Structures are given as structure tokens and as C-alpha cells.
Amino acid sequence: MRPKVTRAALLREFGAPLELAEVPLPDELPPGSAIVRVRTTTLCGTDAHLWQGAMPFVALPIVLGHEMVGEIVALGPYAGQDALGAPVEIGSRVVWSESVCGHCHGCAVLREPVLCANRGYGFSQRADRWPFVIGGLSEYAYLPPGAHRVVVADDMPDTWAASAGCAVKTVVRAFANAGGVDPGATVVVQGSGPLGLVATALARAGGAGQVITLGGPSGRLRMATAFGADTIIDVTAVTDSDERVAMVEELTGARGADLVIDVAGGPTVNREGVLMCAQRGTHVVVGLAGPGAAAVPMDVVMSRELRVVGSLNGDVGDLVRALRLLTGLADRFAWDALFSDPVGLADADSALKDMATMAAVKAVVDPRMEIS
Ligand SMILES: [Zn+2]
Ligand SMILES: [Zn+2]
CATH class of the missing domain: 3.90.180.10 (Medium-chain alcohol dehydrogenases, catalytic domain)
Structure with a gap:
């Protein structure tokens, strides 16, 4: 047997x-x-x-x-x-x-x-x-x-349950490590892969006032819109990192974002993420910067009183919350x-x-x- x-x-x-x-x-x-x-x-x-x-x-x-x-x-x-x-x-x-x-x-x-x-x-x-x-x-x-x-639970599809095991629980923990979403906050999601899409949905459902998702290709960005992004920025079209920072500045009335979540990884993402932060904003690092990463401007971290927070995968608590999130928001996304x-x-x-x-x-x- x-x-x-x-x-x-x-x-x-x-x-x-x-x-x-x-x-x-x-x-x-x-x-x-x-x-x-x-x-x-x-x-x-x-x-x-x-x-x-x-x-x-x-x-x-x-x-x-x-x-x-x-x-x-x-x-x-x-x-x-x-x-x-x-x-x-x-x-x-x-x-x-x-x-x-x-x-x-x-x-x-x-x-x-x-x-x-x-x-x-x-x-x-x-x-x-x-x-x-x-x-x-x-x-x-x-x-x-x-x-x-x-x-x-019996009514949960296998695909949803499986994806809770890494992608969704990782996003859940990232938001928890960030301290959650303040009501009406501006959230920038760097990345439009599975984590980026779930993060976009969670930011929206968590009470963000504005959600900006950066990523590509265009099919994924269309999904980001469906998952709650107010604005999408195609990084394959806007290839200059500083230009993307300027776009976020403009979209936020020069204030910057309260929470910038890196689920993309890559050499310029964290420099960009910090520069996109508003005063007292939080940058959560989930992606891997990899070799040759651009320097993160620590003077900006200091002068804006930013928090830069790491987040690594998730534990069983995050897994349980991931399953609840998928079920709880099933009607919405x-x-x-x-x-x-x-x-x-x-x-x-x-x-x-x-x-x-x-x-x-x-x-x-x-x-x-x-x-x-
Ligand atoms: Zn994984
Ligand atoms: Zn141990």
C-alpha cells in the first residue's frame, strides 16, 4: 500500500x-x-x-x-x-x-x-x-x-493552496514586517510577477489610497490593474531608473510613497525603492539585489527617516494567513x-x-x- x-x-x-x-x-x-x-x-x-x-x-x-x-x-x-x-x-x-x-x-x-x-x-x-x-x-x-x-479546507483549489506555500506567504510576511498598510497610504510595488500581483492585491485590500505597480511585460501589468493597481509603470518601456523615480514623485505630489515593496530583485531596485520613499516611509526588501547592486543612498534613509526592512520567505503563521487571504479575498480578485x-x-x-x-x-x- x-x-x-x-x-x-x-x-x-x-x-x-x-x-x-x-x-x-x-x-x-x-x-x-x-x-x-x-x-x-x-x-x-x-x-x-x-x-x-x-x-x-x-x-x-x-x-x-x-x-x-x-x-x-x-x-x-x-x-x-x-x-x-x-x-x-x-x-x-x-x-x-x-x-x-x-x-x-x-x-x-x-x-x-x-x-x-x-x-x-x-x-x-x-x-x-x-x-x-x-x-x-x-x-x-x-x-x-x-x-x-x-x-x-475542502473548497480551496489545489493551485491556491500550493501557491500559499511560497509566493503568497512571502508577500504576507513582507507586509507584516513592514508594519502593514496605513489607511490611505501610497504603496509602490516593484515587480509584477506572482509576488508583485499578490502584493498589489494585498495593498489594495489592505486600505491603500494609491497603488503603483512597476514591472512587465504588458500582460502582467494588465493583470496588475485587475489586481488593484491605480497606475502601472512598464519598466521595459521606462528603462531609466531615475525616470521611474520621477514618475512616482509626480504621481504622489512630490511626496513619495509610504511603502515601497521590492518583490522584483535586481541591481537598481533598492536604490530606486529608497528614492521613491516619502519621509518616514518604509522600503521592504524581498527580492535579491544580486552582484553589482547600485549603492543605496543612505543619506536619503537618514534625512527622510526611512525604514529599510528585510523579509525572508515565510513561516507557518504566514502560510496560514496566506490561505486565509486567498479565501477571504476570493470574491474580490x-x-x-x-x-x-x-x-x-x-x-x-x-x-x-x-x-x-x-x-x-x-x-x-x-x-x-x-x-x-
Ligand atoms: Zn519560492
Ligand atoms: Zn533551527
Whole structure:
């Protein structure tokens, strides 16, 4: 009954096609662990970057995918309850947070799971070492102990639940770290990818008076408008960073924005983000600046009394709030527009390509689909 192996799309070599292969599953299940049949994996920009070799220090082979929802098919002893007290049983449909160790400085002293030194992030697990598969591009995956589980409500689509696992929870945490949206505040969202679109929606729903979203290509910017942006700025058309700052200045009556959220990453984004801030404004950094980043003008940080705040992914609390956000705002925003039609594991390559070329906002893989 319990599967001993799983079919998975393996990343063996950066940039090369994924290889469909059989990978073992753990023989024995430690207390608190489980085996999950993956129902849906939504891809994240990080999956595409990793595949393209942007993180060459990651040891291969691995199974990509860290936004997924699945059904419990086997449980270790002490299965217990989910993070909200609901029973976790065979057949429960769950999402889960990255596992944490509970005894490092981040866990024990700072009590911030995202800062755990031993966080079980998808790409940290080699597929040729126990427990083999914790990624989502696989028919079955191991759910480690120390990963908080959340049983998903019956009426929540798999795609929504999966995307809460990285994209949506990351946005939720970024707003929390920023201290929320002041009523009527001006919010600038740097980026119109999945995080940018969710951030645009959350700014709008959170009571912003004005929402300005920067990004591209144009299809994504049209979506940003549908997700609540008053103004969109196409960075492929307005390529000069200072010109974009001037546009935000003009749109805000020379005052600047109260909250500027970087979900784009890139070398000029944080300099630009700080320059777009109003006095006492906040710049939240979610994106990766990468090498060769432009200097952030600290004299502006000082003279305007700005706050520059980092935000890293999300913990199980952010995950729970992400699920609530999707449900709570379902009547207001067409979340389904974020997701492409699902493909099977054999087409996971093309799904990754769609992420890399921005053809998809969120490519979707359903490992249950037949492999032809
Ligand atoms: Zn991600
Ligand atoms: Zn830890």
C-alpha cells in the first residue's frame, strides 16, 4: 500500500532537461513525518533560476518544486494534529512549511523559523541521500518532522493552496514586517510577477489610497490593474531608473510613497525603492539585489527617516494567513488568472521554461497526470 519509490523529475545538471526517474522513498517513517501524494505543484521563479544554474552551489541531483499541496498516504508515529489543531490522517489534504530544527540560534533564541540554520528548504535535499524527495516535482514526497502541516479546507483549489506555500506567504510576511498598510497610504510595488500581483492585491485590500505597480511585460501589468493597481509603470518601456523615480514623485505630489515593496530583485531596485520613499516611509526588501547592486543612498534613509526592512520567505503563521487571504479575498480578485493549465511531470521542463521566459505567471504541474 505504502509506496517505496516515486517517479520524480530530477535535476541532474543545471540547464539540462529534467530526467524522469524512480527515486526511493524513506523506508521507515520517523515520528511526525509522512509521505504525501503530490496533487499540485505551482512553480516559483526560484525554481526556474535554480534550474538555469543561478545557484551553482546547490548540490545535485535534486527534485525542484517547493510550492505544493498533497494528500497524506502514510504517517509516522505520533501523527497528531495540524498547526491549527485539526487531525492529520491518511487522506488529509495538506500544505506544510519548511522543516526547522528547533535548537539553533534562529529557532531557539530569535524564535524565527525562517532564520533556522537547518531549514529544510526544497533544494537543500539531494535526491540520492535519505530522505530523497522533499520537492514537489514528484509523484510522492517526504514530509519531514519539524515541518508544520496545515489541513486545507475542502473548497480551496489545489493551485491556491500550493501557491500559499511560497509566493503568497512571502508577500504576507513582507507586509507584516513592514508594519502593514496605513489607511490611505501610497504603496509602490516593484515587480509584477506572482509576488508583485499578490502584493498589489494585498495593498489594495489592505486600505491603500494609491497603488503603483512597476514591472512587465504588458500582460502582467494588465493583470496588475485587475489586481488593484491605480497606475502601472512598464519598466521595459521606462528603462531609466531615475525616470521611474520621477514618475512616482509626480504621481504622489512630490511626496513619495509610504511603502515601497521590492518583490522584483535586481541591481537598481533598492536604490530606486529608497528614492521613491516619502519621509518616514518604509522600503521592504524581498527580492535579491544580486552582484553589482547600485549603492543605496543612505543619506536619503537618514534625512527622510526611512525604514529599510528585510523579509525572508515565510513561516507557518504566514502560510496560514496566506490561505486565509486567498479565501477571504476570493470574491474580490480572480486568483485563478495567476495559474496556467496543469501539465504532467514529463512536461515539467516546459513549465520551468514558461517561468523563465515569463510566459506563465505561475506554471502548474500535476504529478498525477498520466505520463505518456
Ligand atoms: Zn519560492
Ligand atoms: Zn533551527
